[in-house]
Amino acid sequence: MKRLLALIAALAVMTLVLTGCGEEEKAGKVLRIGTMSPLTGPYAADGNDIRQGAEIAVEVMKEQGGVEGYTDIQLFSQDTACDPKQAVAAANKLINEKVTAVVGAYCSSSTIPSSETLAEENIVMLTPASTSPQVTERGLPYMFRTCGRDDHQAPAAVKFMKDVADVKTLFIVDDKTTYSQGLADGVSIAAKAAGIEVLEHDHVNQGDKDYSAVLTKVKAANPDMFYISLQNSATGALMVIQARRMGINATFMGQDAVYHPNLIEIGKNAAEGMFCTFGAIDKDAPAFKNFLSKYKAIANNEPGAYSAYSFDSTMAYMLAVKAAGSTDPAKVRAELMKLDFVGASKNVVYDEKGDSGSNYTVYQIKDGKFVPYWNSLTGDKY
Amino acid sequence: MRGSEHWIHMEFFIQQLINGITLGGVYALIALGYTMVYGIIQLINFAHGEFFAAGGYMGVILISWLASQGLHPYACLALALALSMGYCALLAMAVERLAYKPLREASRLAVLLSALGMSIFLQNGLMLTQGVYDKGYPTEITSGGFEWGLVSVSYMQIFIVGLTATLLVGLNILVFKTRIGRAMRATSQDKVMSALVGINSNRIISITFAIGAGLAAAAGIMVGLYYGSVNYSMGFVPGIKAFAAAVLGGIGNITGALIGGLIIGMVEIFAAGYISGEYKDVFAFIILIGVLYFRPSGIMGENIDDTRV
Numbered sequence: 001m002k003r004l005l006a007l008i009a010a011l012a013v014m015t016l017v018l019t020g021c022g023e024e025e026k027a028g029k030v031l032r033i034g035t036m037s038p039l040t041g042p043y044a045a046d047g048n049d050i051r052q053g054a055e056i057a058v059e060v061m062k063e064q065g066g067v068e069g070y071t072d073i074q075l076f077s078q079d080t081a082c083d084p085k086q087a088v089a090a091a092n093k094l095i096n097e098k099v100t101a102v103v104g105a106y107c108s109s110s111t112i113p114s115s116e117t118l119a120e121e122n123i124v125m126l127t128p129a130s131t132s133p134q135v136t137e138r139g140l141p142y143m144f145r146t147c148g149r150d151d152h153q154a155p156a157a158v159k160f161m162k163d164v165a166d167v168k169t170l171f172i173v174d175d176k177t178t179y180s181q182g183l184a185d186g187v188s189i190a191a192k193a194a195g196i197e198v199l200e201h202d203h204v205n206q207g208d209k210d211y212s213a214v215l216t217k218v219k220a221a222n223p224d225m226f227y228i229s230l231q232n233s234a235t236g237a238l239m240v241i242q243a244r245r246m247g248i249n250a251t252f253m254g255q256d257a258v259y260h261p262n263l264i265e266i267g268k269n270a271a272e273g274m275f276c277t278f279g280a281i282d283k284d285a286p287a288f289k290n291f292l293s294k295y296k297a298i299a300n301n302e303p304g305a306y307s308a309y310s311f312d313s314t315m316a317y318m319l320a321v322k323a324a325g326s327t328d329p330a331k332v333r334a335e336l337m338k339l340d341f342v343g344a345s346k347n348v349v350y351d352e353k354g355d356s357g358s359n360y361t362v363y364q365i366k367d368g369k370f371v372p373y374w375n376s377l378t379g380d381k382y
Numbered sequence: 383m384r385g386s387e388h389w390i391h392m393e394f395f396i397q398q399l400i401n402g403i404t405l406g407g408v409y410a411l412i413a414l415g416y417t418m419v420y421g422i423i424q425l426i427n428f429a430h431g432e433f434f435a436a437g438g439y440m441g442v443i444l445i446s447w448l449a450s451q452g453l454h455p456y457a458c459l460a461l462a463l464a465l466s467m468g469y470c471a472l473l474a475m476a477v478e479r480l481a482y483k484p485l486r487e488a489s490r491l492a493v494l495l496s497a498l499g500m501s502i503f504l505q506n507g508l509m510l511t512q513g514v515y516d517k518g519y520p521t522e523i524t525s526g527g528f529e530w531g532l533v534s535v536s537y538m539q540i541f542i543v544g545l546t547a548t549l550l551v552g553l554n555i556l557v558f559k560t561r562i563g564r565a566m567r568a569t570s571q572d573k574v575m576s577a578l579v580g581i582n583s584n585r586i587i588s589i590t591f592a593i594g595a596g597l598a599a600a601a602g603i604m605v606g607l608y609y610g611s612v613n614y615s616m617g618f619v620p621g622i623k624a625f626a627a628a629v630l631g632g633i634g635n636i637t638g639a640l641i642g643g644l645i646i647g648m649v650e651i652f653a654a655g656y657i658s659g660e661y662k663d664v665f666a667f668i669i670l671i672g673v674l675y676f677r678p679s680g681i682m683g684e685n686i687d688d689t690r691v
Binding site: 041044048202204205207208210212213214217234237245247262265266268269270 | 390393394397398401404405509514515516518521522525527529532534536538605609610611613615616618619620650651652653654655658659660662663
């Protein structure tokens with residue numbers, strides 16, 4: 001009797017195990033998407049915005065019935081810490097997780113090396129934030145970019161200085177990353193070509209808090225405009241605070257990395273009146289409002305600068321998989337090229353290189369908010 | 383024209399000097415913690431930078447809370463400073479009890495690794511509890527200052543230098559004029575002998591950690607107020623610089639920590655001001671290497687027993 005019971009029990013367990021396996025095989029069709037961004041370190045604010053943007057996109061897609069042929073969509077998030085070595089390691093981890101696409105990274109200096117690793121496995125990479133021209137200039141077939149490019153951003157900024165702000169003398173400071181220095185060099189070249197005198201182009205180190213030495217130089221040079229190309233909004237805020245405290249009267253201008261609610265939150269009065277270039281996001285458009293309400297409801301906080309781009313990148317990939325009916329990279333690429341959808345950040349259409357066009361707008365900080373000021377495409381003030 | 387050019391150079395120099403003293407004061411305050419702990423148990427406390435960060439966070443939390451209670455901003459600041467210093471002192475005593483005391487008889491390498499582990503633990507603890515975003519300080523409290531031509535001195539800079547000086551004088555009195563100070567000096571010279579004459583060395587070590595961390599907390603608040611924000615990883619870079627300052631001055635030597643801090647601060651500012659911002663760390667560490675090459679025990683030397691804690 002006892003033996004019989006044991007046998008039945010063993011059989012029951014076996015059945016359970018077998019059904020378990022069977023179910024897992026049935027559920028095998030899971031759409032696996034990776035995200036890569038700096039979740040720790042000085043750029044963690046933007047990095048977490050990117051991860052959240054992708055999460056919200058997956059949630060929204062699930063609400064809309066998901067992607068046909070896939071029972072679930074799973075997101076795997078990796079931390080790059082804006083470090084090239086860690087970014088490559090993160091890419092390898094995502095390859096092991098068998099993701100078919102990666103949304104990321106944030107720093108161009110992370111995106112470029114990790115995209116080489118992902119390209120070996122034919123994994124689609126869509127960056128929501130890396131603006132260095134090099135990202136899409138290397139002929140990688142599965143590299144896409146949802147944000148703008150620095151070789152468009154720099155001329156846009158200089159055109160604004162020349163035509164709108166009437167700048168004669170310029171002082172540039174960057175913090176030596178692939179992105180921040182590349183952009184600052186671009187601004188320097190474009191400014192000289194436009195007849196603006198570049199008084200000096202100086203550099204600071206990442207992670208510095210004390211800018212007094214460089215700012216004393218700025219004060220002595222007394223430029224019309226002080227162009228701040230730092231990799232991070234919080235450090236940008238510190239620079240602005242210290243510059244105003246030192247009594248620098250120049251107009252401040254930043255770029256898309258210092259464009260973040262953090263800049264205003266920390267910089268407070270010192271940031272007031274500062275200009276920043278960032279992609280034109282129409283905050284009154286229904287697509288953005290829809291994204292905003294979903295974001296606030298799910299993430300329980302306000303979206304950051306790159307949340308909308310990350311949302312759109314993830315959405316673009318899921319829509320392409322939906323249309324292709326598979327995750328085969330060649331088919332997905334074909335669908336991504338055909339894609340034309342109204343995203344939260346802009347109308348997403350990828351060109352042959354994988355770029356989606358730049359639409360830089362100059363924003364001004366006014367009463368603690370980024371207010372659109374001048375459109376680089378039309379050359380008109382708002 | 384030449385005269386005015388000359389004045390601009392002069393003013394530029396004076397401004398950089400003021401910047402250097404301010405930064406040097408902050409480094410000196412952090413360096414003191416390294417040097418005191420090293421003096422007493424020959425441990426390089428890698429978790430020290432984390433006390434600085436914890437102090438900065440505690441400061442902003444307390445200042446905001448006290449301000450919401452309707453206190454005068456200066457009263458908020460003074461109270462927050464005192465409470466944060468106390469908090470970090472207790473934190474350091476707990477860390478010492480937990481991570482270093484059990485290893486008192488173990489090899490120095492074991493304690494060093496324990497310190498590194500504690501640093502990672504505390505930094506990640508800060509990240510998990512306070513978030514990854516920078517936290518802004520209410521900089522309005524100390525805005526304003528004096529201005530002469532190109533030279534501007536903010537109230538904040540005066541406050542930093544003044545507070546650093548006050549804390550240093552206080553520390554000197556404590557170490558050289560009080561019973562606790564004498565016990566500290568005795569313990570650093572010979573732990574066994576001082577125990578034989580009735581000094582509770584464990585208690586003295588604990589107090590040393592507390593004082594060092596209290597000074598680091600004060601530095602954390604000053605950095606937050608001066609630069610405008612705090613971040614969970616803010617302890618790392620100043621920690622390394624302050625450690626360099628302590629070694630430069632002669633590790634274990636209080637006066638040395640002050641001199642080392644000022645030198646590192648000055649070199650950084652002048653390298654950034656006259657050469658380029660990107661080379662300031664290079665020059666700070668070249669000075670360190672140069673001094674250690676010719677004077678391995680640092681500027682003040684590490685074995686002047688009278689000034690060693």
